Amino acid sequence: MDWNIDRKISTVTVDNCSTNDVMMTMSMDKLSNTSLLLGGSLFHMRCCTHILNLIVKDGLDVIRVGVEKIRESVAYWTATPKRQKKFEETVNQLRNPHTKKLGLDCATRWNSTYLMLQTALLYKDVFSRLKNREPQYKTVLSEKEWEFAREISGRYKISVLEFYFRKLYGDKTEDEVDKVRQICYDLLQEYQH
Known part of the structure; x- marks a missing residue:
């Protein structure tokens, strides 16, 4: 060729x-x-990007209220340099070791919602502390909403895959998940050599 x-x-x-x-x-x-x-x-x-996008949006709709609250919190604390500074000061006061910057998601990029959730989860205690220190900050997530965000944000990707594959493939779910798992293992093995 x-x-x-x-x-x-x-x-x-x-x-x-x-x-x-x-x-x-x-x-x-x-x-x-x-x-x-x-x-x-x-x-x-x-x-299958379009299909995947619909599946993910459907999954995110289950925790829509929690995602919206996180989005509102991130928007609030990134809106002005003064608020950003106050957020960073609270991060330091709580000795939170993370250095990732908060960022809003983009409606046309579903993975940006995952990234927003993952980063927000790093600062869960910071958001809680700031609720007590900032009278204008009104958005607070319940423990259950934080837990849903934690589950959706990527720790349980195969579980999420199993959940949606069950809807798509029914009795063949386990076989289809095993195929995806095996492809991931094969790719990892190929890249390691």
Whole structure:
């Protein structure tokens, strides 16, 4: 192949159009499976971003109130330099070792909601302390809302996958989750060598 492209491609992601299936089959005929990542098993990836986005938004809707409260808290403490300074001072007073900056999520990027939640969770005690010290700050999460945020924010990714795969695949859930788990292990093993 010109430019050794067969050694430079690991995956091609295309939408679910049937003409793309034909194009990918033709492309695979021209490439050597041995030079592709995992023997080409991941070469043709169907675009499932939209589906994934809907699934994640549905999952986030379960904890919508908690996410909105965290969003309001982050927005409040990042709105002005004075508030940011007060937040940082409280972080230092509580000897919180984390240095990540608070950041709001973006509606079109669901992973930004996860990042916002993960960062906010690092400062849970700071938000609680500031509620007592700042009369204008009205947003406080319950312990249950913090727990939901903790679960959704990434510690239980396979559990979340199992939950939604159960809705999609029913009795075949365990097999489908095992496939995803095995692909993750295979990728990790390939990158370690």
